[in-house]
Amino acid sequence: MADIMKQEDKKTLLDRLSWFLTRYRLIVLALILVITAAFFFGALKIKGEVIFTDMLPYDHPYLKLHETFSKIFGSGGSGVVIAVKTNNGDIFNEATLAKVKKITQEIELWDEVYRALTVSIASHSVKVVTAKSKGEISVAPLMFPDVPKNPEEMEVLKKNIFSNPAYNGTLVSKDGTGTIILTEFKENISYERAFQLLQKLKKDYADNQTSIHITGYPMLMGWIYSLKPQMYKIFGISVIGIAVILFLVFRNFLGIISPLVNAGILTIWGLGFIGFTGINFNPMLYVLAFLVGSRMIGNSVQITYRYFEELNISGNDRSRACYETMRTMFIPNFAAVATDAAGFLVLLLAKIVLMQHLAIIMTFWMMSIILTGFMVPVICTLIPLHVAGAVWDKERSRTGLVAGIMSKITNFSISPHGRYVVGAIIVVIAVVCTWQTSKLKIGDPTPGSPIFYDSHTYNRDQAMIDKTFDASSENLMLFYEGQKDSAYNPTVLNTFEGFERHIRKTLPDIYKSSTSIMDIMKMTNVTYHDGDKLWCQLPRNLTMSTGLMNMVKQNTPRGTFERFMDATGERAQTTLFFSDHTSENLLRIRDAAYDFFKTRPMKIDKGEFKLAGGRIGLEIALNEEMKRAHVIIDLTVLGAIFLLCMLSFRSVTAGLMLTLPLFLANSVAAAYMAWKGIGLSINTLPVAAIGVGVGVDFAIYLYSRCREEFPLQKGDWVATITQSICTCGKAVVYTGTTIILPILSWYIFSDMKFQSEVGFFLAMIMGTNVMLTLSLHPLMIYIIKPKFISRNLAVEEAVRETKEQQ
Template sequence: MTSHSHSWMARFNRFCTSHRVLVLLVTLLVAVAFGSGIPRIKGEVLIEELLPYAHPYLKIMIDFSETFGSGGSFVAIALKAKNGDIFKKSILSKIQAIDQEVSMWEEVYRILTFSIASRSAKVVRPVSAGEIKVQPLMWPEVPQTEEGIQELKRDIFSDPNLRGILVSRDGTAGMIMTQFKENISYERAFELLKGLDQRYTDEETEIHLVGFPVMMGWIYSYKTQIILVMAVSVALIVVVLFLSFQNLMGMVVPLAFGLVSTAIGLGFIGWTGINFSPLLYVLAFLVIARMVSHSVQITHRYMEIYVERRDRVEACYETMQSMIIPNWAAVSTEAAGFLVLILVKIALMQYVAIFMTVWMLTIALCGIFTPVLCSYMPLARASEHWVRKSQKMSWLDRLCVGACTFSTGNGKTVIALGAVILVAFFAYAGGRLKIGDPSPGSPLLWPEHRYNQDQAMVDKTFDVSSEDFTLYYGGEKDSVYNPTVLNTFEAFDRHMKARLPDIYKSSDSIIGMMKTISYILHDGDVLWRELPYQPDKITNLIGWTRDQVDVYTMARYVDHDMSKAQITLYFSDHTSDNLIRIHRAANEFFALHPMKTDRGEFFLAGGRIGMEMATNEEMKRTHLQVDAMVLIAIFLLCFLFYRSLIGACMFTVPLILANMIAYGYMAMAGIGLTINTLPVAAVGVGVGVDFAIYIYNRCREEFALLRQPGAQAPSDPWLAVILRAVRTSGKAVILTGLTVVLPISVWYFISDMKFQAQVGLFLAMILSANVLFAITVHPLLLYVIKPRFVREWGNT
């Protein structure tokens, strides 16, 4: 920093010191003003906030959702008989009751609610030669006799459009499918679905629920438990603080600042109206833990200075002079980790970028608020105890000094070689990181969780699933009559089935109904269960189907003026590898078939799988960009604060190693890079830079002391300065690291949500690595490079 900068900063710090009461009052008023917005916080994240708004797939889905729904809010409700099959009057009546109840919900698309009890579920029967009749399968009433039930069973198992789709292959479960409207919150959807579960699960039947709204509903149901887990973590922070300071007053200051900063951060979220998903609570706790750890560093420094000066006001001023620059440098670099998320074209990510950056920047108040509050606390005895304790070689001192001595002495080669090996190993492991979900079901929940068990049950017994993939057609009025449209649909279906036999389950379109009608018209000859090849015949068959089938059934496949149509394919899962295979197979098909006809065009892709593809492509496009921008921002900010290219490199290079460890660990632990993990990974890059900043800053102060008149110069100034910095600030780094690492490590053992448990372990590992680097790698870099910006600070 220049002399002018020092002069300006000194005047600012002196002003704050001279007006300490004003500083406290202004800070508290700001906290109260923002904190009043906390009750306004909303947690209802909508599906459109989770999707890349600029992706072509999303634009296509928006265009067709008014006609067919988006597919991303699809829910499958399976009613399973506990003994035998579902072909009993009592169980069929339950399917009918569920179908009628769901159809009446205002939150769903009524015409997209479908089961064997729906009006749109049809059976085609011959009446006479060349004449057929299309009738509802089980509407408006359930068969009242055993003969009627057996006839229903024959109708279902003789029709490939029903067998395995609306009734499981073994006949033990029935399916009710629906789609929620896009503006319905997951909590509301889950509330309705759990009501069905409670009413229709008894000694005879059980309900199984799958679909994205169900999965998110389960996440929201853990909101209270997540908060309780956070409360346990806060309690552990308090314990660590007490063990660190071994007095009540020293512990109160970091907690008080944490409360002030939390009120401002949460209040900002409430006042801006940004939706605050339970999955973001993890990030919120990380910020809270970071603000406490910053305050711990500054409180320790105040206690040291107070013992030297014996003057509260001067101790406050000198603590600001000493700590405000490293505090601001560290906070700005950590905030950069959040801010760059605004590059991701997903609304939720941009919301996170805004409110988490603002919240993180509130920690910049720590360099002012903490010394001022310390000056009003009775810390004299505690400070003397702290200094006396610091002068003795405790086990923690021996650990810090030993690690530093080893790193700068005989262990230089070991540390350097170890760093190279770590880089190579985790770079190789990180190369296998998956974009998207690496495992079937929901990776946010444990494999034995009910949702994943329900998903496995539906996948095992039905030929449909919640993993739907839609091909759309849009064109001029009546252009669906063009045989090319349905022939392309069928060719696409066959291509996907042939290319992906291990994950393909079934398809659903108007073609199935047309084939059945053709089959019945030709006296049950299986050779005619196909689309005609002649254009005039396929046009006639479409017209015949429209005449025979009611508007509710047709609305699931084509619009009223025959300008739009869709075919939906069902797959067994949406794992990242399989999404790539599905995407590749679809593109291969249209590399050989034109996407445009003379009157319209085909569009990829809709449904849950289309949404996942769009999201994964956005993650792939931006995650390296986000990481690079975080590192560039940290580099530039460090250069801005310290006016040294060498210094900026010294701060940034170890973070690259930490970044490699992060992604390598994610790959080995089976954690995919998703919309939920990207913010954690991005901020994880920068959370350790403050450890290095505080150590480097202490080294600068120690060199300034060596230049004072009468100071005795050691034989090896660099080694003496580094050892002193590690024993003071390095020890504080370990203690502040423990205030974060221990509380989040317990998530793995007490959380019922896999995501929270894995993220806790992930963050604990990254922070532990950064603490270790602070007392090994950074002392080595300082000793070998001997940067001028550290040695000559204070000369101006």
């Protein structure tokens, strides 16, 4: 080992570090394995739950509103709609209604839901208002505690439902073939537990006569959790695929073992860190974990390839090959890993807990890949497997099918005619992608859930409920907060009613229905006036309004009343239901809501109206944060990459040459998202951010190799580029293949549309950057002839002159 340093002309800090790590590699590796053992125990503590509030922008006014009013009226964001649909005939038979009653009672006994927010025609809280003798008003349950036992009772039930706008089409479909049960899960409940309960309902109550359909955020997340076993299978298939590709690339077992062992150790580090921090690891983000694993393999391929080259040059001296690999690959490996990590770190700028947690754990995990530069060559030196050295001879690097194809692509790109063709293609792609990118939506661009295919049970249930009923899990809540008893004021109640009327008129294509305390008040008012429909209105003065409200309050169970108004009359709410939460419709709903208050004050004498709650309000808040954050994140990650590349190569030109092509790759990715209808959401934003970072890795390795080759090729730019492409470029192609093909396994095997599309999306980004590394980057190097590459030749000549003078 001492001979290694004696043979060096320069003894830089990097040289000394590489020498130290090579000489004491067993001790350093043992220390890494001890740390790995500690992280292994941390990995056993991983929690894979999704916390609803972690996925929302904590600093948004709607979220602050949500925190206040969810304690009073429920959040609206964890609601579930359960539809009971008959396959033949209507629901008005004893067997079907008994089934509805049993489902309702079972749900009300769940500790995981708010009992007061569980509503169906069999609920004690759903009332019918009737007049009795001597002007007495009766407010009785619609169908509680018993279902109708004879045709007469059944007809009364039908009349009470279909004559009441609050029930007709909402709780019961207008054709009478279906009914729904609404409930809301508590926010601290595991979605896996919620899914188990809801699936058990389906299993217990669905039969040949009746089908059960369930939608809502807890059900959606439950379906995602149910696919975890499939995700693990895809992981297994991908690992096998990676091993096969590594064997085809290196044609020896050392080339398989060293990258996989390295990736295994670093995977334990990442999982252990997640476990120790206590951060929940969302199943939706498993594909990102796989991307990190792929980067481990990719960097390992680059370093293993270089190790085999150095092993051949050194005459099978493993220590020398280890030292040279560490010394030459440290800077490009560090720069590549740092740019990847920057893509995750900038997610801290999003004011969403999940994104910030993701930034922390993924940045650490990605930065751990720096150890690849040490571990891969060390593992290679310790495993006594033979490597055919002649295969890795530099002079043979230009031979073979892969080298021939790459050389043709690169030589064409830098030829007098080819450079204009490549330039024209780049311009056309940039223009087309920029135009397509303008269509990229913030949020979900399609009805249903974009996470699953249209044929998935969840989306089919969503479509059925949307078509059959005037209620859904997509709700908007308008709140009022003021002084005690101020919610009884006719101004407040009439504003609620006017708001509902305005939304119904403005958005007739997506508005479905509404529910509030006014429904019961108007029913009571009509009944009090002998069933005269002219009195289906709210009182216009405070005395009559307070009197009617007290009558409703006395005859309505506390739980039912407090769904809409608190006991002190300080707070109230009205809920509006919509058909979907697509990004365009969310904007229409938001604009229509605020348009209403352009002609009416939100602040009145004794209180204030507040927008916007419910699932719609939360989605609007999330989309607004996505719109704010994604521009800042994109610009910041590009700025960080520029800075890191500039420092790594000590050249502003290098920073620009490596960063500017990323705009093209980024626009291609954004154009693909817009074309496929993938909206920018909390699930896709991290993928888009990291996609920018991983794209620059290949070019960094190419530029670094060009710096080494330029003095060796006596300052010949064409020879430098060609030799770099046939050595490092070949490794880039192998690296890209090792990453792209396993990632495509998500596209092929995943039943989750989101993971499938993201798999293809990441593979496309990688493929684009591999092609840019073989074409655009060589062209830029040839035209610009940057000094940060030619600088090494000048240094070597100066050193040679100094020696000659001595």
